[in-house]
Amino acid sequence: MxxxxxxxxxxxxxxxxxxxxxxxxxxxxxxxxxxxxxxxxxxxxxxxxxxxxxxxxxxxxxxxxxxxxxxxxxxxxxxxxxxxxxxxxxxxxxxxxxxxxxxxxxxxxxxxxxxxxxxxxxxxxxxxxxxxxxxxxxxxxHPCQALADLLTIKEAKGTLKGLKLCYVGDGNNVSHSLLVAAAKMGMEGVVATPPGYEPDREVVKRAEQVAQENGGSVKVTNDPDDAVVNADVIYTDVWASMGYEAEQSAKEKVFQPYQVNEKLVRQAKDDYIFLHCLPAHRGEEVHTDIIDGPHSEIYEEAENxxxxxxxxxxxxxx
CATH class of the missing domain: 3.40.50.1370 (Aspartate/ornithine carbamoyltransferase)
Incomplete structure (x- = not known):
């Protein structure tokens, strides 16, 4: 053509x-x-x-x-x-x-x-x-990933402003970009991590300022169950980021309560979507029933x- x-x-x-x-x-x-x-x-x-x-x-x-x-x-x-x-x-x-x-x-x-x-x-x-x-x-x-995430959410929900985006896992580069993305777009951005694994404080502080300017909110918690209540989007990432694989065994026990599974997602909205930046470790940060289930948009997210x-x-x- x-x-x-x-x-x-x-x-x-x-x-x-x-x-x-x-x-x-x-x-x-x-x-x-x-x-x-x-x-x-x-x-x-x-x-x-x-x-x-x-x-x-x-x-x-x-x-x-x-x-x-x-x-x-x-x-x-x-x-x-x-x-x-x-x-x-x-x-x-x-x-x-x-x-x-x-x-x-x-x-x-x-x-x-x-x-x-x-x-x-x-x-x-x-x-x-x-x-x-x-x-x-x-x-x-990881700004390019966050842009793809926003596009995927907008496609699934029709809007961004006012939605609750909940990230559960390690306070890493993905969580940083998601907090900023949610703040920029007037969303409710929540990150749930084990104690000691929270996102960088300066990143959180800056995201809070941006959220105030755009009608959104930012929250960091150690309670995954509270974090996902009424969530429109649930997001996770591997427990040990690239280059930090040596931390994997030490993190497994600490992060186990933060696995995205059927029990955790019951707190979210019925029509929540699940996102993961990939690669994923099924059975670790996310249960197979979730990442391969009807709420998952991981492949659309990857295409985006x-x-x-x-x-x-x-x-x-x-």
């Missing part, structure tokens, strides 16, 4: 997106609308290639399935080209200063996507890059990584 000229709503030309704190609520809404539109076009087989001749540099320090596939496929569908760069294959992996890599790389490509452990490294890269930088996961934030990232790429590059 021939391509037609269209104009998307979000305009972030030249801007880096390292956390959702970098975006206004209206800009997030525009990205979600654009993603939904691009999803419809993609499913209808309609060509849309606004990034023809553009290149995305993708730096990976960690293993990846969904992130690499969705960014690489997305850039191809938009008419551009994605270059996969493992830190093991780059001079940065041999000690080249980040500022040198950033200055040179941003002269070759139109945008840079980074998946690494240290959020400080992504911030430093962005400071020295002439091209926009997208955080595809750090130890502190493709569509929100396409919207984001168009917004920052064009």
């Amino acid at each position: 021939a391509e037609e000229t269209i104009s998307l709503q979000a305009n972030l030309t030249g801007r880096s997106v390292l956390t959702l704190l970098d975006l206004e609520a209206e800009e997030i809404s525009a990205l979600l609308d654009d993603a939904a539109y691009l999803k419809t076009r993609q499913r209808n087989g309609e060509l849309y290639q606004p990034l023809l001749g553009k290149s995305l540099g993708m730096i990976f320090e960690n293993a990846s399935t969904r992130t690499r596939l969705s960014f690489e496929a997305g850039m191809t569908q938009l008419g551009g080209h994605a270059l996969f760069l493992s830190s093991r294959d780059m001079q940065i992996g041999r000690g080249e200063p980040i500022q040198d890599t950033a200055n040179v790389m941003s002269r070759y490509v139109d945008a840079v996507m980074i998946r690494t452990n240290s959020h400080a490294e992504v911030e430093e890269f962005s400071q020295h890059s002439n091209a926009p930088v997208i955080n595809a996961l750090t130890d502190n934030y 990584r493709l569509h929100v990232q396409k919207a984001l790429l168009v917004a920052v590059i064009q």
